[in-house]
Amino acid sequence: MKLGFVVYGIINFLIMEVKSVENDNCEIEETTKEKIERFPREKDWIRDINLFKYQGFWYPESFLEGIMSAQQKFEARSTDILVASSLKTGTTWLKALTFTIATRSTFLDISTSPLLQKLPHDCIPFLEIDLANSMDSSNPNPDNHIPLIATHIPYNSLPKSAVDSGCKIVYIWRDPKDVFVSLWYFFEKIQKSNKSEPPIPLEEALELFCRGISLYGPYWEHVLSYWKVKVEFPERILFLKYEEMKKETRFYVMKLAEFMGYPFSVEEEENGVVEKIIKMCSFENLSELEVNKNGSHRENTNIAMKNNVYFRKGKVGDWENELTPQMAARLDTVTNHKFRASGLLLSEVI
Numbered sequence: 001m002k003l004g005f006v007v008y009g010i011i012n013f014l015i016m017e018v019k020s021v022e023n024d025n026c027e028i029e030e031t032t033k034e035k036i037e038r039f040p041r042e043k044d045w046i047r048d049i050n051l052f053k054y055q056g057f058w059y060p061e062s063f064l065e066g067i068m069s070a071q072q073k074f075e076a077r078s079t080d081i082l083v084a085s086s087l088k089t090g091t092t093w094l095k096a097l098t099f100t101i102a103t104r105s106t107f108l109d110i111s112t113s114p115l116l117q118k119l120p121h122d123c124i125p126f127l128e129i130d131l132a133n134s135m136d137s138s139n140p141n142p143d144n145h146i147p148l149i150a151t152h153i154p155y156n157s158l159p160k161s162a163v164d165s166g167c168k169i170v171y172i173w174r175d176p177k178d179v180f181v182s183l184w185y186f187f188e189k190i191q192k193s194n195k196s197e198p199p200i201p202l203e204e205a206l207e208l209f210c211r212g213i214s215l216y217g218p219y220w221e222h223v224l225s226y227w228k229v230k231v232e233f234p235e236r237i238l239f240l241k242y243e244e245m246k247k248e249t250r251f252y253v254m255k256l257a258e259f260m261g262y263p264f265s266v267e268e269e270e271n272g273v274v275e276k277i278i279k280m281c282s283f284e285n286l287s288e289l290e291v292n293k294n295g296s297h298r299e300n301t302n303i304a305m306k307n308n309v310y311f312r313k314g315k316v317g318d319w320e321n322e323l324t325p326q327m328a329a330r331l332d333t334v335t336n337h338k339f340r341a342s343g344l345l346l347s348e349v350i
Contacts, residue, residue, distance in 0.1 A: 032068055036061055042213050045187050045200050051213065055157045058217050062303065066132030067153055074127065074159040076149075080167040081260055082158075083124060083150045086222040087215055088182035089174040090242040092310045095120040095150055096281040098170060101257045102146045110276055116289060119297055119307045127151040127159075129303070152216045155225035166236070168259065171226040174242035176219055177319035177331050180209050182312060189309040206327055210334050220338035227344050243316050249278050283314035 040053040044060065051058040059067065076082075083098050085091045096115055104110055115123055125131050127149050151158070155169075188199045199205070205214075212218025230237040238259040245252045253274055257263050264274055279285060286292055287308075295307040319328065 032065060033061075035068075036064055039064075042208075045184070045205055045208065045214065046191060047197065047200065051215065055154075056218075056221060057154055057157065058213055058215065060215070063128055063215075066128035067157060069132045070127050070153075071157070071159045074131065074161060076159065076162040076165040076167050077147070078165045078167055079147045080149055080162075080165065081147050082127075082162060082167060082169045083148055084155075084169055084171045084226065085152060086154075086173070086179070086217075086219055087152060088179050088186055090172045090240075090245070091150070091152075092120050092286070093245075093281065093283065093314070094170065094172045094240070095124045095148075096286060097253060097256060097277065098148055098260065099123045099146070100277050100281055101253070101260060101262050102148060104262075104273065104277070110273075110280060113280070115280070115286075117291055119292060119295065119310065120286070121150070121297060121310070124148045124150045128153055129298075154216070154222045155229055168261075169226070169229075169237045170240065170256065170259065171230070171237055172240045172242055172245075173223045173226075175316075175319070176335050177323060177328055178242075178316065179219060180206065180331060181319045181322045183209070183214065185312055186309060189312075190305055193306050193309065202322070203327075206330065210330060220335065224338070224342055224344070227342060231343075246316050250274055253278055283311065287311040287314075 036052050036054075041050045042053075042058065043049075044051045049060050051060060052064055054064055054067070081098070081102075083091075083095055085094065099120065100110060100113055100115055103113065107113055124146075128151060131149065155163075184199065184202055184205050191197065191199055200208075208214060209217065209219070212221070216222060226237060227239060230239040238256065240252065240256075254264060268274070292307045292311060297305050297307050297310075323331075
């Protein structure tokens with residue numbers, strides 16, 4: 001009889017502990033939302049969305065919750081490779097290249113790569129979106145068959161473990177004029193596909209962009225956050241310029257593979273593996289794949305969208321077809337002002 005009371009007491013104790021943990025989790029979640037509500041806010045380029053300023057950068061609430069969750073729970077490994085970028089700087093292309101380079105030995109022929117059946121963003125998870133939604137205290141970093149993790153988080157806001165682990169980082173950036181134009185059309189496509197109100201005028205978007213108010217903006221500070229680390233620890237970050245990669249793609253794909261720890265063998269080079277990867281990951285090829293023309297991304301979530309919004313032109317200097325000379329000069333002035341003290345000049349981009 002006494003044993004029964006003991007067992008009953010243990011069960012009751014365990015139930016109370018579970019309820020306590022559940023209540024603590026609710027309090028943490030509420031506290032996070034309450035914190036976000038106190039942050040400075042501005043209207044996004046999509047007017048029914050608010051952007052909140054956190055650690056110097058602007059995010060919608062759902063992304064910011066993911067970033068804060070990652071900062072608390074994510075445990076990076078020294079073998080991880082972060083594929084980092086701001087928006088519309090060549091992220092889709094870089095993810096395709098890094099994924100194909102890292103998995104080429106897994107598939108007998110790269111023509112069997114999942115990249116041909118899935119959007120590049122579905123091949124490499126985003127830290128603050130995909131992983132943040134699946135992280136818990138017991139399993140903050142689910143094992144992947146490849147060590148690639150993508151992020152748009154600026155360096156200063158990366159989880160402490162990502163900084164302390166010494167994991168490698170590949171960062172890509174681009175001429176701000178092309179970034180701005182591509183970003184505006186990106187939001188235009190999203191709103192058209194959602195049949196919502198038209199995007200804000202280009203001139204209004206330019207003013208916000210120059211003030212740093214854009215998703216993951218300010219753009220210049222985002223670039224500089226990684227550039228400063230690259231200058232101090234060049235072995236840690238491979239700092240890529242989109243324009244240079246377009247000019248000398250083979251050279252940079254070779255450099256990328258070497259940095260990642262997946263160098264091409266002499267036999268692979270002789271058999272044209274580098275060229276095959278370049279062709280498969282090209283804008284022309286990816287944009288014509290059925291999955292990228294008609295597929296959907298993150299279905300059944302509040303950020304679901306069509307895969308084709310990630311593919312527009314992928315050209316260097318397309319801003320000339322969209323911006324007036326005055327608008328281009330405004331962006332160049334801001335860029336030169338922001339980058340002057342860093343030694344990172346606009347002339348190095350184009």
